[in-house]
Amino acid sequence: MNFYEADFKLNIVKEYLEGPLGGRALANKYDLSSNALVYNWTHSYQLFGNDGLKNRRSPKKYTSEFKRDVLHFIETTGASFGEAARKFKLPTGSMISRWQRSSLSSKEQGLPIRKGRSKREMIKPTKKQKKSKKLSREKELEREVELLRIENEYLKKLQTFQQTIMAKRNGESKSE
CATH class of the missing domain: 1.10.10 (Arc Repressor Mutant, subunit A)
Structure with a gap:
Protein backbone atom coordinates (compact mmCIF):
# COMPACT_ATOMS: atom_id res chain seq x y z
CA MET A 1 0.00 0.00 0.00
CA LYS A 54 -2.38 13.85 7.02
CA ASN A 55 -1.60 10.18 7.43
CA ARG A 56 -2.96 8.89 10.69
CA ARG A 57 -0.83 6.40 12.54
CA SER A 58 -3.73 5.17 14.61
CA PRO A 59 -7.27 5.41 13.30
CA LYS A 60 -9.86 7.30 15.30
CA LYS A 61 -12.03 5.09 17.47
CA TYR A 62 -15.80 5.53 17.47
CA THR A 63 -18.15 4.39 20.22
CA SER A 64 -20.76 1.75 19.60
CA GLU A 65 -23.48 4.36 20.33
CA PHE A 66 -22.12 6.59 17.57
CA LYS A 67 -21.97 3.66 15.14
CA ARG A 68 -25.56 2.71 15.97
CA ASP A 69 -26.68 6.31 15.45
CA VAL A 70 -25.05 6.44 12.02
CA LEU A 71 -26.59 3.11 11.00
CA HIS A 72 -29.98 4.22 12.34
CA PHE A 73 -29.71 7.43 10.31
CA ILE A 74 -29.07 5.40 7.16
CA GLU A 75 -31.99 3.07 7.87
CA THR A 76 -34.49 5.84 8.60
CA THR A 77 -33.53 8.30 5.89
CA GLY A 78 -32.35 5.95 3.18
CA ALA A 79 -29.13 7.95 2.85
CA SER A 80 -26.11 6.44 1.12
CA PHE A 81 -22.90 5.65 2.96
CA GLY A 82 -21.24 8.69 1.38
CA GLU A 83 -24.08 11.02 2.43
CA ALA A 84 -23.95 9.67 5.97
CA ALA A 85 -20.16 10.08 6.03
CA ARG A 86 -20.52 13.74 5.06
CA LYS A 87 -23.33 14.30 7.61
CA PHE A 88 -21.36 12.78 10.48
CA LYS A 89 -17.96 14.06 9.24
CA LEU A 90 -16.43 10.64 8.73
CA PRO A 91 -13.44 10.15 6.41
CA THR A 92 -15.11 7.57 4.12
CA GLY A 93 -18.40 5.80 3.61
CA SER A 94 -16.66 2.43 3.42
CA MET A 95 -16.12 2.57 7.16
CA ILE A 96 -19.90 2.71 7.66
CA SER A 97 -20.24 -0.26 5.33
CA ARG A 98 -17.85 -2.24 7.55
CA TRP A 99 -19.87 -1.26 10.63
CA GLN A 100 -23.05 -2.44 8.95
CA ARG A 101 -21.53 -5.79 7.99
CA SER A 102 -20.18 -6.36 11.49
CA SER A 103 -23.51 -5.40 13.08
CA LEU A 104 -25.35 -7.84 10.81
CA SER A 105 -22.89 -10.63 11.52
CA SER A 106 -22.76 -10.12 15.28
CA LYS A 107 -25.60 -11.59 17.25
CA GLU A 108 -25.25 -8.99 19.98
CA GLN A 109 -27.17 -5.74 19.86
CA GLY A 110 -24.12 -3.54 20.33
CA LEU A 111 -21.27 -3.14 17.89
CA PRO A 112 -17.83 -4.06 19.20
CA ILE A 113 -15.57 -1.09 19.79
CA ARG A 114 -12.47 -3.08 20.65
CA LYS A 115 -11.56 -6.29 22.35
CA GLY A 116 -10.74 -6.47 26.04
CA ARG A 117 -11.90 -4.55 29.04
CA SER A 118 -12.13 -0.79 28.95
CA LYS A 119 -9.99 1.28 31.28
CA ARG A 120 -13.09 2.58 33.04
CA GLU A 121 -14.01 -0.92 34.18
CA MET A 122 -10.65 -1.29 35.89
CA ILE A 123 -10.78 2.00 37.80
CA LYS A 124 -13.36 2.90 40.44
CA PRO A 125 -15.43 5.89 39.37
CA THR A 126 -14.68 9.21 41.06
CA LYS A 127 -17.23 11.89 41.96
CA LYS A 128 -16.51 13.73 38.71
CA GLN A 129 -17.15 10.58 36.70
CA LYS A 130 -20.45 10.04 38.51
CA LYS A 131 -21.52 13.60 37.60
CA SER A 132 -20.48 13.07 33.99
CA LYS A 133 -22.94 10.18 33.76
CA LYS A 134 -25.74 12.71 34.22
CA LEU A 135 -24.30 14.75 31.37
CA SER A 136 -23.99 11.71 29.18
CA ARG A 137 -27.65 10.90 29.88
CA GLU A 138 -28.58 14.42 28.73
CA LYS A 139 -26.49 13.97 25.61
CA GLU A 140 -28.12 10.61 25.03
CA LEU A 141 -31.56 12.19 25.23
CA GLU A 142 -30.50 15.01 22.90
CA ARG A 143 -29.21 12.42 20.44
CA GLU A 144 -32.50 10.53 20.63
CA VAL A 145 -34.47 13.74 20.03
CA GLU A 146 -32.31 14.55 17.00
CA LEU A 147 -32.85 11.09 15.55
CA LEU A 148 -36.59 11.37 16.09
CA ARG A 149 -36.58 14.75 14.33
CA ILE A 150 -34.74 13.24 11.38
CA GLU A 151 -37.17 10.33 11.26
CA ASN A 152 -40.15 12.68 11.47
CA GLU A 153 -38.77 14.84 8.66
CA TYR A 154 -38.21 11.76 6.53
CA LEU A 155 -41.75 10.53 7.10
CA LYS A 156 -43.19 13.93 6.16
CA LYS A 157 -41.20 13.93 2.93
CA LEU A 158 -42.33 10.40 2.21
CA GLN A 159 -45.96 11.37 2.77
CA THR A 160 -45.76 14.37 0.41
CA PHE A 161 -44.02 12.19 -2.17
CA GLN A 162 -46.79 9.61 -1.95
CA GLN A 163 -49.44 12.33 -2.24
CA THR A 164 -47.84 13.72 -5.40
CA ILE A 165 -47.73 10.24 -6.91
CA MET A 166 -51.40 9.69 -6.07
CA ALA A 167 -52.29 13.11 -7.52
CA LYS A 168 -50.46 12.26 -10.74
CA ARG A 169 -52.23 8.92 -10.97
CA ASN A 170 -55.61 10.55 -10.38
CA GLY A 171 -54.80 13.16 -13.01
CA GLU A 172 -53.85 10.47 -15.56
CA SER A 173 -56.97 8.40 -14.93
CA LYS A 174 -59.25 11.46 -15.34
CA SER A 175 -57.63 12.40 -18.65
CA GLU A 176 -58.22 8.91 -20.09
Missing part, protein backbone atom coordinates in the same frame (compact mmCIF):
# COMPACT_ATOMS: atom_id res chain seq x y z
CA ASN A 2 1.38 3.39 -0.97
CA PHE A 3 1.41 6.25 1.47
CA TYR A 4 1.55 9.74 0.05
CA GLU A 5 2.83 12.87 1.73
CA ALA A 6 0.27 15.46 2.85
CA ASP A 7 1.85 18.15 0.64
CA PHE A 8 1.56 15.91 -2.42
CA LYS A 9 -2.10 15.23 -1.63
CA LEU A 10 -2.78 18.93 -1.08
CA ASN A 11 -1.28 19.83 -4.48
CA ILE A 12 -3.46 17.26 -6.23
CA VAL A 13 -6.59 18.37 -4.36
CA LYS A 14 -5.98 22.01 -5.24
CA GLU A 15 -5.32 21.12 -8.86
CA TYR A 16 -8.55 19.11 -8.91
CA LEU A 17 -10.62 21.90 -7.33
CA GLU A 18 -9.12 24.76 -9.36
CA GLY A 19 -8.10 23.15 -12.63
CA PRO A 20 -9.83 21.68 -15.63
CA LEU A 21 -8.63 18.11 -15.01
CA GLY A 22 -10.88 15.51 -13.41
CA GLY A 23 -9.99 12.78 -10.95
CA ARG A 24 -9.18 10.16 -13.60
CA ALA A 25 -6.91 12.53 -15.55
CA LEU A 26 -5.07 13.56 -12.39
CA ALA A 27 -4.63 9.93 -11.34
CA ASN A 28 -3.08 9.19 -14.75
CA LYS A 29 -0.93 12.33 -14.65
CA TYR A 30 0.56 11.52 -11.24
CA ASP A 31 0.55 7.73 -11.77
CA LEU A 32 -1.78 7.03 -8.86
CA SER A 33 -3.14 3.53 -8.33
CA SER A 34 -6.77 4.71 -8.49
CA ASN A 35 -8.76 7.82 -9.30
CA ALA A 36 -10.74 7.16 -6.11
CA LEU A 37 -7.72 8.48 -4.21
CA VAL A 38 -8.25 11.93 -5.72
CA TYR A 39 -11.93 11.93 -4.77
CA ASN A 40 -11.26 10.62 -1.24
CA TRP A 41 -8.54 13.20 -0.65
CA THR A 42 -10.80 15.97 -1.93
CA HIS A 43 -13.62 14.81 0.33
CA SER A 44 -11.29 14.66 3.36
CA TYR A 45 -9.88 18.09 2.53
CA GLN A 46 -13.34 19.64 2.25
CA LEU A 47 -14.44 18.15 5.58
CA PHE A 48 -11.31 18.49 7.70
CA GLY A 49 -9.02 20.90 5.85
CA ASN A 50 -5.28 20.17 5.81
CA ASP A 51 -5.66 17.79 8.76
CA GLY A 52 -7.80 15.51 6.61
CA LEU A 53 -4.84 14.88 4.31
